[in-house]
Amino acid sequence: MKELRLLIQRHRISVGLGEVTCLDNRWYITHSGLLQLASRRRCVGIRTSLQERQSDPIAGRWVFKATVYKSARSRGFVGYGDADPSNVSPLVRGAEMRIAETRAVNRALRKAYGIGLCSVEELGCPSRPSQPAPGPPHRVEPLDGNDSTRGQERLRDQLCLLIRQYNLDAALVKSYAADFCGTQTLSGASRDLVESFICNLSASAKENRDALICKLNTYSQPQEAQA
Numbered sequence: 001m002k003e004l005r006l007l008i009q010r011h012r013i014s015v016g017l018g019e020v021t022c023l024d025n026r027w028y029i030t031h032s033g034l035l036q037l038a039s040r041r042r043c044v045g046i047r048t049s050l051q052e053r054q055s056d057p058i059a060g061r062w063v064f065k066a067t068v069y070k071s072a073r074s075r076g077f078v079g080y081g082d083a084d085p086s087n088v089s090p091l092v093r094g095a096e097m098r099i100a101e102t103r104a105v106n107r108a109l110r111k112a113y114g115i116g117l118c119s120v121e122e123l124g125c126p127s128r129p130s131q132p133a134p135g136p137p138h139r140v141e142p143l144d145g146n147d148s149t150r151g152q153e154r155l156r157d158q159l160c161l162l163i164r165q166y167n168l169d170a171a172l173v174k175s176y177a178a179d180f181c182g183t184q185t186l187s188g189a190s191r192d193l194v195e196s197f198i199c200n201l202s203a204s205a206k207e208n209r210d211a212l213i214c215k216l217n218t219y220s221q222p223q224e225a226q227a
Contacts, residue, residue, distance in 0.1 A: 006220055007117065011037050018169050023210050028120040031102050031217040032169055034109040041113065048101050051080070060085050062097045066104035068112040080105025089211035091204060098218045120210060121217055155194050162198065166205040168216065170213040173201070175219040190211040 004020065007013040013020055019033025036048070047067045049180050054063035061084035067076040081103025083096040092099060099121065106119040159177075163170050173185050180197045181189035189197075204212045 004117075007115070011041065011113065013037065018167055020117070021167070021210070021213065023120065025200075027105075027117055028123070029117045030213065031106055031108070031121050032172065032220050034106055034113075034115070034119065035220065037113055037115075038068070038109055041070065043112075044072055044074065046105055047076075051184060052180070054082070056084075057084075060096050062100040064101045064104035066101070066108040068105075068108040070112055071119070073169060076106050077112035079104050079109070081105070081107060081113055081122070089208065089214055091208065091211045092215045092218060095215075095218050102217060102220075121214055123210070123214075138204055155191065155198065158198055159194075159201075162201055162205065166209055166212075167207070168213070169220075172216040172219050174217055177201075179219070 004013075004015075006050075007020070007029070010014075011046060013029070013033060017033075017036075018030060019036055020027055020029050022028075046069070049065050051063040051065055055061060060154075061082065063080065063082045066079050066081065068074075068079075069076050081100045083100035085093060085096065088096055088099050091114045102121050103119075106121055109115070110119065159173070160167070163173055177194070177197050178184060178189070180200065181193040183189045183193075186194070201212075204215070
């Protein structure tokens with residue numbers, strides 16, 4: 001808790017916005033939290049590169065190098081990240097390349113800004129949430145086909161409830177939902193697809209919230225910029 005208090009005081013890290021999360025009674029900073037911190041500190045840029053010699057596409061093993069430039073004169077803070085099927089959650093299986101890049105960026109950002117807490121995306125094996133979300137599994141109510149407006153509002157309320165209940169990043173959930181539904185935006189998806197997504201999100205959050213967070217954070221891509 002002392003480390004968390006220092007983060008809140010020194011870096012204005014927000015627990016409510018999901019910039020840190022608690023798993024197995026330990027606090028971890030999140031990828032979105034690190035990106036928000038870099039934005040607040042006016043980070044000049046983040047450059048990532050695939051380490052081809054250390055990577056093995058056939059085995060699904062990827063290694064990335066990330067360099068964070070805090071200012072135009074910064075020589076850069078370097079971090080490496082790796083991912084393969086043995087150290088990622090089954091929920092994000094197939095996204096090892098993105099996970100490796102995210103881990104590299106997280107390590108570089110933690111070095112740049114002196115963050116002692118490990119990031120949740122760097123965890124090799126999924127852990128159980130220390131405080132499971134209360135209440136029974138969320139059930140999607142049937143929609144009234146004669147009232148599409150009420151039906152859309154009901155789906156929106158159910159999704160908002162899940163986001164609040166499991167303390168999820170709303171923007172990342174929307175990106176994940178659009179990808180799940182195969183549409184550019186969530187508003188362009190059919191009600192049936194949105195219902196299916198809500199059921200999937202609810203089940204994933206109940207079964208393994210931290211693995212779901214890892215999945216969501218793959219939709220938060222760092223922006224590359226040259227120093």
